[in-house]
Amino acid sequence: MQYYEQIVANRHSCRNFAKKPVGEDLLYKLLTYYDDRTRNLTEHIKTFIKFFDGSVCEKLGDYVGYNGHCIKAPAYMVVYSEEKGRYLENAGFIAEALTLKMTELGLAACWQTVNNAEAVKEVLGKETDMVVACVVAFGYRDKKSKEKPVEKISLDDLTFGTKYGQDIDPTRFYRELEDGLRAMAHSQSFLNLQPYRVIVDTDQIVLVGIPDNVTKEADRHLNYGIAMFNFISVVWATRDTTPKWSFAPVTDRDLGLPADVKYVAKCKL
Ligand SMILES: Cc1cc2nc3c(=O)[nH]c(=O)nc-3n(C[C@H](O)[C@H](O)[C@H](O)COP(=O)(O)O)c2cc1C
Structure with a gap:
């Protein structure tokens, strides 16, 4: 009950981030949470996550985001995955675990639709056989932001x-x-x-x-x-x-x- 009300129901997307960078201590906590998690959706798909600072927004250009508009944020999380059956469900599961962890840590986030996964991989310069499965912008919500939570299905x-x-x-x-x-x-x-x-x-x-x-x-x-x-x-x-x-x-x-x-x-x- 508490977890639902305090974390899940409290989370809503952020599109107005403060300029404040996300500290190394929080990135470390997120990474540790990712490494420690024992509850996977599937056991047989290899993944890894990587954080990037806000400067990649320009490089990402129109490769992510609604209508090719990447939300400006101080940090981005990218989930890379082996391209096997159900890898996107698995990546969504993992990235959501981390998004809720961000909420717990006082951070806000906004998923970015991936319009061109190969181009994202290339501009981020990561040499890996894995594919880019999802991208999440995150950071601190701008306190002046008037963004309201949206209606959800009953x-x-x-x-x-x-x-x-x-x-x-x-x-x-x-x-x-x-x-x-x-x-x-x-x-x-x-x-x-x-x-x-x-x-x-x-x-x-x-x-x-x-x-x-x-x-x-x-x-x-x-x-x-x-x-x-x-x-x-x-x-x-x-x-x-x-x-x-x-x-x-x-x-x-x-x-x-x-x-x-x-x-x-x-x-x-
Ligand atoms: C797969 C996926 C892709 C999304 N892509 C974008 C996006 O490109 N830009 C954006 O502003 N929001 C994006 N969102 C966020 C949704 O618009 C948002 O989750 C939805 O409106 C519900 O709002 P809430 O997150 O506040 O509950 C995406 C969400 C998901 C799950």
């Missing part, structure tokens, strides 16, 4: 009971599950479109993607990873044993998915 609109399209019985919710689902509903997404829904059964939840002609393929997968981390982060904060997301198909029940709705992953409760 829990009611996000969730279905047992089958796609079915109303959910609200007595099915218990505190931890409800907070986890609220955390999913609060997730960042490309243009705040939140093109996914969650089917809630007694023993598992299922994330599905809904049709959306606007979100680019890569951002769609990053969106999923973010939502999956948000759910898990709240449950982790209250339990020793933690559920895990799985991409294995659901074969033991009918989810009632319309043809244009895509199964993403399931998580045993």
Whole structure:
């Protein structure tokens, strides 16, 4: 509850950063958090993260950001990844863990859509076989900024009971599950479109993607990873044993998915 309210619900994107640089001590904390994290979405995909200072904004040019506009920030985090199946969900999961850690450390962040991953890799000059999976601008929020949190999908609109399209019985919710689902509903997404829904059964939840002609393929997968981390982060904060997301198909029940709705992953409760 506390983690949901203080961290997840408190996070909102920042597009007006103060000029103050992010200290080495905080970068070290973020890096240590990345290195120490034992809870991965998938075990078999290698990744690494790298921080860059604000001077790379110019180099990034129109290779990142809505309409080719990179948000000016004192720091940028780039997640590099092996290019394997589900690598974008995995990178989204990792970068969201770090974005929430930034919130904990008093920093603010804004994801930057990657318009040209190869060009980003080239201008950042990192020699690696891995690809650029995502870019997050971060730093301190300008205290004079009037930026307001945006509206998010309601829990009611996000969730279905047992089958796609079915109303959910609200007595099915218990505190931890409800907070986890609220955390999913609060997730960042490309243009705040939140093109996914969650089917809630007694023993598992299922994330599905809904049709959306606007979100680019890569951002769609990053969106999923973010939502999956948000759910898990709240449950982790209250339990020793933690559920895990799985991409294995659901074969033991009918989810009632319309043809244009895509199964993403399931998580045993
Ligand atoms: C994959 C992805 C790409 C995004 N790209 C951009 C971007 O290029 N520029 C920007 O200002 N915000 C970007 N955002 C931030 C979203 O617009 C923001 O998360 C959404 O509007 C919801 O607001 P919130 O983060 O305050 O909850 C991106 C978010 C995601 C998840």
